[in-house]
Amino acid sequence: MPDAPMTYQIGASVKRREDLRFLTGKGNYTDDINRPGQLYAYLLRSPMAHAEIVSIDTTAAKAMAGVRAVFTGADMAADGVGGLPCGWQIHSKDGSPMVEPPHPALAVGRVRHVGDTVAVVIADTLAQAKDAAEALEVEYKALSAVATTTEATVDGAPLVWEDAKNNICYDWHIGDKAAVDAAFASAAQVATIDLVNNRLIPNAMEPRAALGDFNPATGEHTLITTSQNPHVIRLLMGAFVLKIPEHKLRVLAPDVGGGFGSKIYHYAEEAICTWAAAKLKRPVKWTAERTESFMTDAHGRDHVTHAELAMDAEGRFLALRVSTLANMGAYLSTFAPAVPTYLYATLLAGVYKTPAIYAEVKAVFTNTTPVDAYRGAGRPEATFLLERLVDEAARVSGIDRAEIRRRNFIPADAYPYQTPVALQYDSGDYAGCLDAALKAADYDGFAARKAASEAAGKLRGIGLSTYLEACGIAPSAVVGSLGARAGLFEVGKIRVHPTGSVTVFTGTHSHGQGHETTFAQVVADALGVGIDSVEIVHGDTANVPFGMGTYGSRSLAVGGSAIVKACDKIIAKARKIAAHLLEAAESDIEFKDGLFKVAGTDRQKSLPEISLAAYVPHNYPIDELEPGLEETAFYDPKNFTYPGGTHICEVEVDPETGVTKVVKFTAVDDVGRVINPMIVEGQIHGGVAQGIGQALLEQCVYDDSGQLLTGSMMDYCMPRADDLPSFHVENHTTLCTHNPLGVKGCGEVGAIGSPPAVMNAVVDALKGYGVTHMDMPATPEKVWRAIQAGTRS
Amino acid sequence: MQVEVSLTVNGAAVTATVEPRTLLVQLLREHLALTGTHVGCDTSQCGACVVHVNGASVKSCTMLAVQADGASVTTIEGLATDGTLHPVQEAFREHHGLQCGFCTPGMVMSAVDLLQNNTSPSEAEIREWLEGNICRCTGYHNIVKAVQHAAAAMRG
Ligand code: FES
Numbered sequence A: 001m002p003d004a005p006m007t008y009q010i011g012a013s014v015k016r017r018e019d020l021r022f023l024t025g026k027g028n029y030t031d032d033i034n035r036p037g038q039l040y041a042y043l044l045r046s047p048m049a050h051a052e053i054v055s056i057d058t059t060a061a062k063a064m065a066g067v068r069a070v071f072t073g074a075d076m077a078a079d080g081v082g083g084l085p086c087g088w089q090i091h092s093k094d095g096s097p098m099v100e101p102p103h104p105a106l107a108v109g110r111v112r113h114v115g116d117t118v119a120v121v122i123a124d125t126l127a128q129a130k131d132a133a134e135a136l137e138v139e140y141k142a143l144s145a146v147a148t149t150t151e152a153t154v155d156g157a158p159l160v161w162e163d164a165k166n167n168i169c170y171d172w173h174i175g176d177k178a179a180v181d182a183a184f185a186s187a188a189q190v191a192t193i194d195l196v197n198n199r200l201i202p203n204a205m206e207p208r209a210a211l212g213d214f215n216p217a218t219g220e221h222t223l224i225t226t227s228q229n230p231h232v233i234r235l236l237m238g239a240f241v242l243k244i245p246e247h248k249l250r251v252l253a254p255d256v257g258g259g260f261g262s263k264i265y266h267y268a269e270e271a272i273c274t275w276a277a278a279k280l281k282r283p284v285k286w287t288a289e290r291t292e293s294f295m296t297d298a299h300g301r302d303h304v305t306h307a308e309l310a311m312d313a314e315g316r317f318l319a320l321r322v323s324t325l326a327n328m329g330a331y332l333s334t335f336a337p338a339v340p341t342y343l344y345a346t347l348l349a350g351v352y353k354t355p356a357i358y359a360e361v362k363a364v365f366t367n368t369t370p371v372d373a374y375r376g377a378g379r380p381e382a383t384f385l386l387e388r389l390v391d392e393a394a395r396v397s398g399i400d401r402a403e404i405r406r407r408n409f410i411p412a413d414a415y416p417y418q419t420p421v422a423l424q425y426d427s428g429d430y431a432g433c434l435d436a437a438l439k440a441a442d443y444d445g446f447a448a449r450k451a452a453s454e455a456a457g458k459l460r461g462i463g464l465s466t467y468l469e470a471c472g473i474a475p476s477a478v479v480g481s482l483g484a485r486a487g488l489f490e491v492g493k494i495r496v497h498p499t500g501s502v503t504v505f506t507g508t509h510s511h512g513q514g515h516e517t518t519f520a521q522v523v524a525d526a527l528g529v530g531i532d533s534v535e536i537v538h539g540d541t542a543n544v545p546f547g548m549g550t551y552g553s554r555s556l557a558v559g560g561s562a563i564v565k566a567c568d569k570i571i572a573k574a575r576k577i578a579a580h581l582l583e584a585a586e587s588d589i590e591f592k593d594g595l596f597k598v599a600g601t602d603r604q605k606s607l608p609e610i611s612l613a614a615y616v617p618h619n620y621p622i623d624e625l626e627p628g629l630e631e632t633a634f635y636d637p638k639n640f641t642y643p644g645g646t647h648i649c650e651v652e653v654d655p656e657t658g659v660t661k662v663v664k665f666t667a668v669d670d671v672g673r674v675i676n677p678m679i680v681e682g683q684i685h686g687g688v689a690q691g692i693g694q695a696l697l698e699q700c701v702y703d704d705s706g707q708l709l710t711g712s713m714m715d716y717c718m719p720r721a722d723d724l725p726s727f728h729v730e731n732h733t734t735l736c737t738h739n740p741l742g743v744k745g746c747g748e749v750g751a752i753g754s755p756p757a758v759m760n761a762v763v764d765a766l767k768g769y770g771v772t773h774m775d776m777p778a779t780p781e782k783v784w785r786a787i788q789a790g791t792r793s
Numbered sequence B: 001m002q003v004e005v006s007l008t009v010n011g012a013a014v015t016a017t018v019e020p021r022t023l024l025v026q027l028l029r030e031h032l033a034l035t036g037t038h039v040g041c042d043t044s045q046c047g048a049c050v051v052h053v054n055g056a057s058v059k060s061c062t063m064l065a066v067q068a069d070g071a072s073v074t075t076i077e078g079l080a081t082d083g084t085l086h087p088v089q090e091a092f093r094e095h096h097g098l099q100c101g102f103c104t105p106g107m108v109m110s111a112v113d114l115l116q117n118n119t120s121p122s123e124a125e126i127r128e129w130l131e132g133n134i135c136r137c138t139g140y141h142n143i144v145k146a147v148q149h150a151a152a153a154m155r156g
């Protein structure tokens, strides 16, 4: 039925194609995979935050039943195994490069955080490996440790690395200091804030795992791993750690149970399992216990900031001055140095036309788990700072909180808009988002709801956050000039099979985002084929040409654009084939909805007819065209994308107990064109839940000696179903102007926009007690104490 | 020391030789290759491992395999009958109650047990029942919606 009208997939809430396997227990996660002859690795973790390793006696452990090997850092060093590399180099104000300490996969000589890896035991069963690990004798000489961000730079603080004076990794800045100082000198009023962005532990529900294998007959190494970016792991582990060339190293990331950033990085266990498998000529598998996840998955956030906002008499923002300390942990994780710099300080204009901005950021080492990107990465920290500070500005100036925002918004006709901190925004409509959110949240009805709460003995508060973020990372030349040691393009390959079905290979990776559905929608529309004829392949370096993976809400904006580009190449070639088959000029061939038509006639060929001719080239322009129908595109984005929006939160506080409940949450987000509304809403729900978690529940705590006190799900408070309300989510769309789909990205907006909305609501609820600021999380204890300490006005 | 356990799993009689310390979830995943049941924590907090033992939901990481001797166990693999999804599975699919899928088997098994006990739970009752199942992806919004729709579908 070539003339039947086509049903377009873009914009439809197509049900997810990945769900059936997950709902019936047929997912294929790393720990579900076993290889014949497989051994099990168990890692001995340091119980000390900072210590010399005086000696490790492996004799007894090696003699135990089932034990095949025990390795330490010395064994890896003897094999010439390199350290885990850092992918981003930041230079300090004075031009000197950041302090970049070594990061061995197994500790050598010293442990630097609780959970640092000391030795690996490999045995026939996991139980045997664990039993043998108990028999390892490690003598430590305890050293004093520094665990908190603020104490790290104090003179005389213990040094994590001898060559990092005052534990400073880098001392970086951005912006025009002189212009900012001048603006402050003439400001009518100034708002000031000191805040902490609390340290979080990502806790994707699937613990990390790695399965290494080696085929001595071919020399091929295989790593199956819980990664958001298998090609990046192949690149880093192959080139820097194990020195295995790409063609002999295959990395697979099968179904992955959530990442949120924590599965971007190249971790020691991947290298250990791959290396040990080759040494022992047996597959070696490791799966984290949740306790290990808490100690060794890269943590997130952990900033301490002082900021000031200069205003004129009407509350117009004149200048912003920010000073931040950011905790890197004990080692530099893969992208850690970029997070508090180029993913944070460049976002400090937010949605406001503040003309002058200056930020300085000191990154510090501490005896804690490395800190790196976690959902939002730098942008939640910038947004929390700005949106708390803007509320403080409203308080200081006496201007309504919505009004002061509106007064300072970048207007909808100002694009492209160049900020004073490097970014150029391409599109947005912040006032439109705010209006829609105020309406959807029934902002005007708040007073009545507050009165009703008060009548029931409860306090009620409302908070706004008008945010912006930069994602779809990133133009390679730009990030290269900013210190990235990699490009951030993406790859798409389209294979049209002889009978017209389509396999799509993408370098991005889905670990919950639903790429198998969304990308199929894009390709179905681009090529005019049924969605059931399209298959998406990802997560295997042997099948997918290349890719940088999924993080920074880049999959659709960058990976989707590569796929669209590859579709364009398919169509261009198919048009030539159609012209030949239809004996028409190529310029006369029109393509629409899967049909190649001679303009003004009813002569046409469908894509399956053309692909058949391409693979059975009997009647084919063989002198001009190669047979086959397969194209690859590399897409390097022209700019970041800039989603934004308004989140409005209402909380109710029980003054007797300090318990704070989110009773209403409204999000109006501009994520660019929406391909699958159902999936986009789901992404926003999840992000908002993590943001509310950060605001009310989650906090990673170390004691002064560097012991991790929140090392299990009993101690670290994850949001559960009864901690959260249902959410109201809407889109207010402006299109991205520089990618072919007009998409911006939706994976992180929820976690970026929501924390300040919640905390502004908490502060609003408590303002009658003289509360003007509270650091996250607003636990019942903290809220109760604030109420006790305050005086009811 | 090894011990033998015999039980019914998804309707089929099985016998396995395990160590006394073997957990039910290890028996399922490692001995019976039923990898739909997941392990997400080591403190009985996350619920990724929920299965039904004699019809009631149980965290299979918190029960020894030997304790399940003689019991009838249903895992996520045994929930659909003759290729037809259980209404709870169907509702999760219809209402996007899952993203990465890792919490999903436990979440579904737990929700099925809820609906066995309460055919028309309120939103608050659903949220409270699922408090022992952590999902990091969905924010629970669509899970709650899915359970509500499944309840309606099952009431007919
Ligand atoms: S695995 Fe977490 S509760 Fe069983």
Ligand code: FES
Binding pocket: A205, A257, A258, A512, B097, B098, B099, B100, B101, B102, B103, B104, B134, B135, B136, B137, B138
């Ligand atoms: S769907 Fe990923 S943890 Fe629930």
